[in-house]
Amino acid sequence: MMRGKGYFFKWYVALFLVFLYAPAILLPVFAFNDSSIVSFPLKGFTTKWFEVLQSTEALHVAVRNSLMIAVTTAIFSTLFGVLAARASTRFAFPARRSIMGFIMLPMVLPEIIIGVSLLVVIIQLGFELSLFTIILGHILICTPFCIAILSSAFMNLDRSLEEASIDLGQTRWNTFWMVIFPLVMPGIVASLLIAFTISLDEFIIAFFLAGTEPTLPVYIWGQLRFPQKLPSLMALGTLLLVLSISLLLLADYFRRRGLKKTGIENSGGFL
Amino acid sequence: MTQPIIQLSGVDKFYGDFQALSQIDLDIRTGEFFSLLGPSGCGKTTLLRSIAGFETPSAGSLHIDGKSMDGVPANKRPTNMVFQSYAIFPHMSVAENVAYGLKARRLPKAEIQERVSEAISMVGLQGFDSRASHALSGGQRQRVALARALVLKPRVLLLDEPLSALDKKMREQMQSELRRLQRAVGITFVLVTHDQEEALTMSDRIAVMFDGKIAQVATPQMLYGKPSSRRVGNFIGMMNFLEAELLGTSGQTVEVDVQSLGRLTLPLSQAPGGVDGCQSVGIRPEMLTILAEGQTAEREIEAVVSEVFYYGDMTYYDVTLLQKDAPVTVTMRNTAGRKVLAAGDTARVGWSPVSLLLLR
């Protein structure tokens, strides 16, 4: 009986999940561990590392920078995403495939290449490195993800809905706001959340383009060298993990709601 | 006669090199139930969408209610459409869907409410007003689509394959309901369908289309009884064809030599598409009879049964007419006491010259 179908797979997948989740599980374990060394055996429960975070001024600056960058990035990459997704799913234009392929390129390009090339341009043109330059880089890499999410939202849209609206006497402009926008709204929210999450966690581009003002990952990178800072970084990582997962669940919730609204069977998750 | 509600003349439509419509001349009369019938890709949907304003003809003119529709966008035309997918707005309730067009017209709230509930009850959806539209069945969605279009009191209602998404039983029910609705509101209906039975049962007149051209416009009886070409005859119902050779015309008659049946003189009225170029004679399977023992007919011919298809109420026989080996199908009603033949049996097939059609 036990040697039935899938016996091997169950064990394999169980081990795989342990491997996959090992870092994510250790993060909160060490965040609440009452020891200044991040290693086993555990020494007892404490929340003091979270209190340390509260009193670290440099961290707060980095968080503010990152939030500002992430919000701006989310808005602009979603805006670019909406335009591109609408154009590519609804209209035919010359060289559509090549243009879309080019716009999606940052998704597969190694980030270091993007970081280096943006750095070169900014230095050659004599601009100062600033939060603004990081935003530009982040919009570049987030836009393809937004397009991927929004394209499926626009594609699920039955074209005859638009025609029905026009046929019933509505103008094109009103049709967009009364029919198309409400139906792709969940996709837009999901896109905003994904872009926000990616930007918040992005390190390489920020590392190359950050001037004097660090983002959160750049700050963390700087702190990883100091062993005494590690436990509080674990606490920080735990908070970030909780935040990311909440945002993701929220994004998925909106995606599902969107599917339900348009009456389409749910299939698969993100990406 | 009153003026036609829709007048098309010389309408062409090209997609690149592909010609979807070619030289369409068509008048649709006010208040009639008109069907555009043809196989998929024949241009019927393109024609309907041109009337609605979603396609712009490459050439020709289109008048609705005597007014040229040149440059008039879809939202300004006195037509409304029931889409194949119904295109019910999924984020709105039944009542919101039906009210959509009235709101676009900025009518007073009270009037909107009154007309919406009137339309909803007209299609038999009382009590469904606030139902979310994604929770509706196929038949109910169809009714919402109808109510949403009819509530605007259009001059013409355009229906694009409205029954194709329904199952057989629902389809038959909606056929009679559409007919009833059309009589009740008196609006001109233009229906696109590939289902000949649907077109025959519902329409006042039908236009049969092939390859972007209109092959014949006629009432259902004329279309079935007097198809203008072999292709139309074959598309509407079943038809047997026998090779025929024209021997000559004299006055109101034509003389032909038909495979297996021999030399015949037929009146010109039995060549509905004209005599010139006719190479075959068509006859409907139900116009042929397998004669029982002792039964006689105006004309008879010996045949051998090659296949038997038993349908319960009917039996379809594939038989080979002797002498010239012409294969034909004969349909017989299974009446009490009538023996069902088996493959290999010989049979006498009865026929009559009046049921023959000389076709191109």
Next chain:
Amino acid sequence: MVLISPTLVFTLLMLAVPLIMVLALSFWTQSYLTLDRSFSLENYKTAWTEPMYQYLMARSLKISIFVTALTVLLAYPVAYFISFHVTPKRKAMWIFLITIPFWTSYLMRIFLWKVILGYNGVVNGSLMGLGLIEQPLSFILYNQNAVVLTLAHSWVPFAILPIFVALERVDRSLIEAAEDLGDNRLRRFLRVTLPLSMPGVIAATIIVFIPTIGDYVTPRLVGGPNGLMISNIIELQFKKANNAPLGAALAVSAMAIVTCVTLVFVWMNRKFMRGPK
């Protein structure tokens, strides 16, 4: 066309222009702070002949290939399990489960592998606790093995997804047909399921291979001196060594190699997609 323009213009300005400038820069030379803008192949000569760069490039390529192979091998059974052994209703949940760890802070995730693999780390601690070893294992951190393992962990969700999608597309009746025609379970898998899921495997390979060769953080954190990769040296040229042209030449060379390898995979993918049909 009007709709797409803003996005296209932005991508042109922020991607195409910078890439062209990097290309241009790689043909210039720099001594201290002055940039010589005359055309020169000097940087490429250095990049392709200097043993250190040759060695780093080869090592990066080797590590990437190992990571890709390991990742795809790890991912395939998981994708197969989700596609064939999980009820349809639960599939979305499983995919979600697979992607969650990816959303842990990127830096933290890699750093924690250092904690897991370290001298006093989780692995050594548990193995010693179980009495399996007496001395902590030192070959598991600060070398290429650690880099391969950590990168595989980072990218495995991205390998599972395309393989899963490809497996989902396999018509189940084809497998039943193979069974009906007398193939046993293994032969069914080898002759029907595996070939039909190949496009997913190749997509996974491309998705993992391209970013891993350019990874910067993993080699820095868990690689030790012998685990450094090409991107670490590129960063060094741009920042500390202050020889941006050489860095650009190295970056362009790395890109060229990645592109060649990717094109081979894309070509293979095309071949599989077309199939014998």
